[in-house]
Amino acid sequence: MRGRRIRRAIGGAAIAAIAILTGVGMWQTSRPAPSSAHVLSRHPRAVMGTTCLLAAVAEDSDIGERALREAEAALRRVEALMSSWLDDSEISRLNRAPLGKEVSLSDETLKVLRAARGVASASQGAFDVTCGPVIDLWRSAGESGVYPSEADLRGARAFCGWDHIELTESGAVKRTVEARVDLGGVAKGFGIDAAVEVLAEAGMLGGLVDVGGDLRCFGTDPDGGRWRVEIKNPFGEGPLAHLRVGDSAVCTSGNYARFVEIEGRRYSHIIDPRSGRPADAVPSVTVISRSAMTADMWATALSVLGEEGLDLLPTGLEALLVLGSADDFRILCTQGAQSLIEAPHPVRLVIAERGLPQTQGSMPERGE
Ligand code: AMP
Ligand code: MG
Numbered sequence: 383m384r385g386r387r388i389r390r391a392i393g394g395a396a397i398a399a400i401a402i403l404t405g406v407g408m409w410q411t412s413r414p415a416p417s418s419a420h421v422l423s424r425h426p427r428a429v430m431g432t433t434c435l436l437a438a439v440a441e442d443s444d445i446g447e448r449a450l451r452e453a454e455a456a457l458r459r460v461e462a463l464m465s466s467w468l469d470d471s472e473i474s475r476l477n478r479a480p481l482g483k484e485v486s487l488s489d490e491t492l493k494v495l496r497a498a499r500g501v502a503s504a505s506q507g508a509f510d511v512t513c514g515p516v517i518d519l520w521r522s523a524g525e526s527g528v529y530p531s532e533a534d535l536r537g538a539r540a541f542c543g544w545d546h547i548e549l550t551e552s553g554a555v556k557r558t559v560e561a562r563v564d565l566g567g568v569a570k571g572f573g574i575d576a577a578v579e580v581l582a583e584a585g586m587l588g589g590l591v592d593v594g595g596d597l598r599c600f601g602t603d604p605d606g607g608r609w610r611v612e613i614k615n616p617f618g619e620g621p622l623a624h625l626r627v628g629d630s631a632v633c634t635s636g637n638y639a640r641f642v643e644i645e646g647r648r649y650s651h652i653i654d655p656r657s658g659r660p661a662d663a664v665p666s667v668t669v670i671s672r673s674a675m676t677a678d679m680w681a682t683a684l685s686v687l688g689e690e691g692l693d694l695l696p697t698g699l700e701a702l703l704v705l706g707s708a709d710d711f712r713i714l715c716t717q718g719a720q721s722l723i724e725a726p727h728p729v730r731l732v733i734a735e736r737g738l739p740q741t742q743g744s745m746p747e748r749g750e
């Protein structure tokens with residue numbers, strides 16, 4: 383059973399934002415790579431059920447290779463702690479725990495749970511890792527191909543929410559036996575942060591960790607400039623835009639990337655906790671932040687909230703939303719995100735002042 387579920391996760395994953403290892407740097411960082419620097423990369427298989435790229439710009443290739451191996455180990459450690467696909471992870475243990483029994487958790491898992499609880503509140507419940515019962519219901523519906531009944535939906539929703547899970551100093555306690563946590567919308571980001579910290583602490587001049595299209599980079603790219611990141615077109619092949627980023631995380635969520643198919647229709651793997659139904663309205667959301675964990679959570683939250691969610695986005699985070707459909711879409715982005723987009727700007731780009739969406743410059747006509 384587990385093997386099959388993991389294969390489905392791999393098969394359904396698509397790279398949303400791709401780190402580009404070559405390409406001319408446009409902005410110099412404070413520490414340009416010397417011409418003697420080594421560009422090293424590693425493509426570990428089946429990390430967090432998806433594709434993975436680790437890259438480092440290193441003065442010493444042996445130290446660089448070791449750092450990449452340790453960065454991969456950091457990612458795998460996070461997966462082993464937090465994946466609900468693995469029966470012996472801390473999260474699976476918590477999900478199986480009886481009512482009222484405290485399950486002790488690592489500092490890492492507790493940190494992620496506390497951060498997730500904070501974003502649940504900041505996003506007015508759009509991001510909610512306690513929605514495990516509803517997420518599982520839709521996953522099963524995808525496997526059976528049968529749409530869940532209203533009664534099943536009502537039943538699963540009754541067990542969602544932070545009232546059902548209590549966090550303690552060193553662990554968590556279930557207050558309802560059916561409560562289940564799902565860290566699928568945040569653990570990847572946390573793992574990316576952990577892996578990047580390994581590379582930075584090992585003294586790399588620059589580095590990048592990309593797991594399934596969510597990524598974080600720092601320092602110099604192989605050409606001594608900023609890292610170039612591709613934002614995938616949610617409606618087809620090829621890029622929608624390119625960003626140039628320094629020390630940043632770029633995470634993308636989208637209903638095109640992973641989905642379940644029920645009765646011949648595709649449904650997003652992202653659930654709107656308010657309705658208990660898949661959040662299908664926003665084709666793609668990219669969030670840029672210093673922390674991949676934060677960007678990961680808010681990309682999922684904005685997939686639920688859409689344009690209105692920009693009012694809730696904390697200062698320091700930037701976002702780019704693709705709204706509409708293949709033949710009638712627009713790209714709505716914050717000013718900070720727009721400043722990262724490489725020229726020429728994509729067509730149908732609209733700048734959103736936080737809380738005051740407005741069009742800037744002339745928006746090209748469709749088809750231009
Ligand atoms: P992402 O691809 O980062 O947007 O994360 C999507 C994954 O997060 C799903 O596959 C679920 O495991 C989980 N998830 C789905 N909906 C939500 C939600 N509203 N809040 C938190 N996690 C969610
Ligand atoms: Mg996410």
